[in-house]
Amino acid sequence: KIGMRMSAENVSQTMNDLFGIDVSEGEIPKILKSLTEAFGDRYDDLLNAIRDSTYRHMDSTSWRNDGKNENLWTFV
Known part of the structure; x- marks a missing residue:
């Protein structure tokens, strides 16, 4: 969502198209919030590393x- 500047609607549609995962638009912010809580202070470090990376892939x-x-x- 962040690295590719995608809206929640686009993330939801992409998840369905690529992975067959049905995620509502409203669930995207909840997922991101739970990730920030799970990773704590490391979340910002990971986010910056993804943003600064030459190569990005998620699976x-x-x-x-x-x-x-x-x-x-997984984010690589």
Whole structure:
């Protein structure tokens, strides 16, 4: 969203198009907020590293864990 300057609507559509993941526009800010909380002070460091990087790629994978859907995002 940030590195590619995408709106929540575009992120939602891209997630669906590329990964078949149905994420509402309203969920995007919630996901970003939970990431900032999970990473704490490291979030800004990671964000700056992504912004300054020559190469950027993101990928996600999902799996079932005890009947729940789990997701992992990777930013390279």
